[in-house]
Amino acid sequence: GEDVEQSLFLSVREGDSSVINCTYTDSSSTYLYWYKQEPGAGLQLLTYIFSNMDMKQDQRLTVLLNKKDKHLSLRIADTQTGDSAIYFCAELNQAGTALIFGKGTTLSVSS
């Protein structure tokens, strides 16, 4: 079945770059997503990438997709304390009806 794996924790210092990694299983996934969840809040869509792309950049965010290895990464440049949150990677399920989420990576940014 579909599965999405992420490392659970990442700790960086303010101003450094953060790289959050994700692996997925369904090679037919057409879109892959990154969501951010701050404490007590719902999930905020950060960015998504279509499967025929290798890279997508949006301000401080860079998404890299390696379809061969089924590996997705999110790079946050110049990480700020306000970036501290849980980051979820997600792929569309085979039926195309719902997103399958990883367990989330908790990013902790220290000043």
Place this chain on the structure above:
Amino acid sequence: GAGVSQSPSNKVTEKGKDVELRCDPISGHTALYWYRQSLGQGLEFLIYFQGNSAPDKSGLPSDRFSAERTGGSVSTLTIQRTQQEDSAVYLCASSLEPYNSPLHFGNGTRLTVT
């Protein structure tokens, strides 16, 4: 414009009682989803509605869980005879159309069963 709205934001109930959780999707969004987020368990898909099609209920964990969507807009998730393991944050999301439109989430309802 307004985002996905969920109510109540918090609900405490006694074991064995029924609860209803409400979701008001973004206007014009045809697809609506319910997810459950439990501590340490990540996000679990529960049910999906698209227009007038039959919902995809494949994620509902037991027959105590049901959901409906009236008039293609507001949805309610009902949990009957609640159990302590039902304690979680229940998140609703909507998307403009199914199949590849980004999901927009509400802030969730935190359910605590005592």
